[in-house]
Amino acid sequence: MKLNRYGYLIGEGFRNIFTHCFMSFASVTIIIACLIVMGIFSLLDININQIIDDIGDQNQILAYVDEDMTAQEASAKLQTKLESLDNVASVEFVSRSEARESFMEKYDESLMEGIDDEVFRHRFSIQLIDLSLMDETKAEIEDVDGIVKVNAPTEFADKFISVRNVISIVSLALIVILGFVSLFIMSNTIKLATYGRREEIAIMKMVGASNSFIRCPFIVEGLVLGVVGGGLAFLAQWGLYAALEAKIVESLGISFVEIVPFAQVWPFVLITFLAVGILVGAVGGVIAIRNYLKV
Amino acid sequence: MVQMNNVTMVYENSDVAALDSVSLTISEGEFAFLVGPSGSGKTTIIKLLTGEIMPSDGEVIVNGFNTVKLKRRKMPQMRRTLGVIFQDFRLIDKMTVYDNVAFAMRVVGAANKEIRERVPKVLELVGLEGREKRLPAELSGGEQQRVAIARALVNNPTMIIADEPTGNLDPVRSLELMLLLEK
Numbered sequence: 001m002k003l004n005r006y007g008y009l010i011g012e013g014f015r016n017i018f019t020h021c022f023m024s025f026a027s028v029t030i031i032i033a034c035l036i037v038m039g040i041f042s043l044l045d046i047n048i049n050q051i052i053d054d055i056g057d058q059n060q061i062l063a064y065v066d067e068d069m070t071a072q073e074a075s076a077k078l079q080t081k082l083e084s085l086d087n088v089a090s091v092e093f094v095s096r097s098e099a100r101e102s103f104m105e106k107y108d109e110s111l112m113e114g115i116d117d118e119v120f121r122h123r124f125s126i127q128l129i130d131l132s133l134m135d136e137t138k139a140e141i142e143d144v145d146g147i148v149k150v151n152a153p154t155e156f157a158d159k160f161i162s163v164r165n166v167i168s169i170v171s172l173a174l175i176v177i178l179g180f181v182s183l184f185i186m187s188n189t190i191k192l193a194t195y196g197r198r199e200e201i202a203i204m205k206m207v208g209a210s211n212s213f214i215r216c217p218f219i220v221e222g223l224v225l226g227v228v229g230g231g232l233a234f235l236a237q238w239g240l241y242a243a244l245e246a247k248i249v250e251s252l253g254i255s256f257v258e259i260v261p262f263a264q265v266w267p268f269v270l271i272t273f274l275a276v277g278i279l280v281g282a283v284g285g286v287i288a289i290r291n292y293l294k295v
Numbered sequence: 296m297v298q299m300n301n302v303t304m305v306y307e308n309s310d311v312a313a314l315d316s317v318s319l320t321i322s323e324g325e326f327a328f329l330v331g332p333s334g335s336g337k338t339t340i341i342k343l344l345t346g347e348i349m350p351s352d353g354e355v356i357v358n359g360f361n362t363v364k365l366k367r368r369k370m371p372q373m374r375r376t377l378g379v380i381f382q383d384f385r386l387i388d389k390m391t392v393y394d395n396v397a398f399a400m401r402v403v404g405a406a407n408k409e410i411r412e413r414v415p416k417v418l419e420l421v422g423l424e425g426r427e428k429r430l431p432a433e434l435s436g437g438e439q440q441r442v443a444i445a446r447a448l449v450n451n452p453t454m455i456i457a458d459e460p461t462g463n464l465d466p467v468r469s470l471e472l473m474l475l476l477e478k
């Protein structure tokens with residue numbers, strides 16, 4: 001008995017979609033468009049975060065040790081002090097000679113002629129947890145006794161972080177606005193179906209059908225539209241991302257920025273798109289039928 | 296079965312009362328008629344009984360449910376005890392006679408088997424056998440009304456309410472109908 005009943009309700013939901021083909025098509029298209037815009041900005045956000053992480057990995061803060069300290073003194077006294085700072089992820093001691101060697105590895109040896117060890121100071125290479133607090137942490141490191149100078153790539157990090165923040169805010173605003181647009185279109189599509197069935201709804205109410213029963217076909221309609229929209233948007237996003245990825249790698253070269261591969265983010269994209277589709281569909285259905293259920 | 300206590304009904308968009316302090320009681324097994332000229336408030340009383348509108352004042356008790364105090368969620372339960380025949384029948388144009396009647400059972404959650412057994416019986420009772428596949432537009436006024444009656448009867452309500460059941464019928468048909476309702 002239950003099965004028959006659900007079969008009936010689901011069938012009615014599907015029938016609504018095909019009775020209003022054009023509006024159904026329109027609302028699916030709008031949902032796809034909204035999801036793709038949301039997706040583009042979210043993925044951009046993810047990529048910029050990845051770049052910021054990369055910068056974090058590559059750009060350590062260098063804290064130079066007072067000339068008067070020996071290597072042993074410095075690593076013994078200062079290492080733990082630096083490690084105990086809030087925003088510090090790791091601290092590595094680099095002695096004068098090690099610094100010289102790595103410099104020579106990177107650059108031509110001829111450049112080094114005549115430069116001796118004394119030019120290089122003992123130093124600590126420090127990785128941060130949160131790059132956006134670089135300024136504060138730099139100041140804290142400067143306050144440590146025995147540290148004479150701190151080199152931190154604050155400007156570079158700041159720039160990326162402010163770009164990231166702008167994009168995050170724009171994404172969030174777009175997601176909210178487009179969410180409402182989708183909901184508006186969806187609820188109006190379903191309202192069309194409720195309007196076509198207003199006589200039936202009135203009779204359902206008069207013979208004592210429950211509100212959830214009356215609501216059901218319209219929610220099914222919304223869910224189907226939402227899931228179809230979410231699924232198609234996912235496919236479109238996939239194609240778009242792959243094409244852009246190829247373009248960027250081609251034009252910028254592989255080594256400059258590492259693009260997050262779609263294989264790594266697709267579960268997130270798919271789940272988010274379907275969830276948004278389902279939410280918009282179900283809420284749209286509830287909104288559309290709301291007025292009929294008051295009496 | 297029905298009790299109305301000092302019911303006053305003033306429609307939102309009007310300033311005169313459609314009903315002014317009406318009290319009435321209809322007991323079980325009673326066959327009650329409400330007569331009055333057009334505009335005297337008969338349909339208003341029916342709408343109050345079905346919970347389609349709420350009284351401005353007073354209370355309406357139908358089959359033990361007080362419509363004013365009833366939670367909205369419980370309203371369907373009250374309505375299932377009623378079979379209503381509307382003045383304008385309110386059949387669904389695009390559904391056949393059979394489907395119009397079956398619809399009323401389906402939407403209160405009846406099983407398909409139950410529907411297949413019950414609908415033909417009720418259609419026979421109102422004299423519509425052989426008309427199952429017709430659309431309302433292909434029926435006479437009297438036949439349409441009998442579809443509406445079949446639909447009101449099909450869920451075995453404890454009370455049947457008919458709004459102007461003989462309003463657009465000739466006297467012979469009216470008599471037939473009265474006999475039918477009395478079954």
Ligand SMILES: Nc1ncnc2c1ncn2[C@@H]1O[C@H](COP(=O)(O)OP(=O)(O)O)[C@@H](O)[C@H]1O
Nearest residue numbers: 306308309313332333334335336337338339340
């Ligand atoms: N929805 C409404 N809004 C405002 N006034 C209404 C409405 N329905 C009915 N009325 C008024 O209430 C009075 C009673 O109407 P009604 O109950 O339909 O009478 P009857 O069914 O006896 O002909 C009439 O004066 C009518 O104009």
Ligand SMILES: [Mg+2]
Nearest residue numbers: 337338382458
């Ligand atoms: Mg009337």
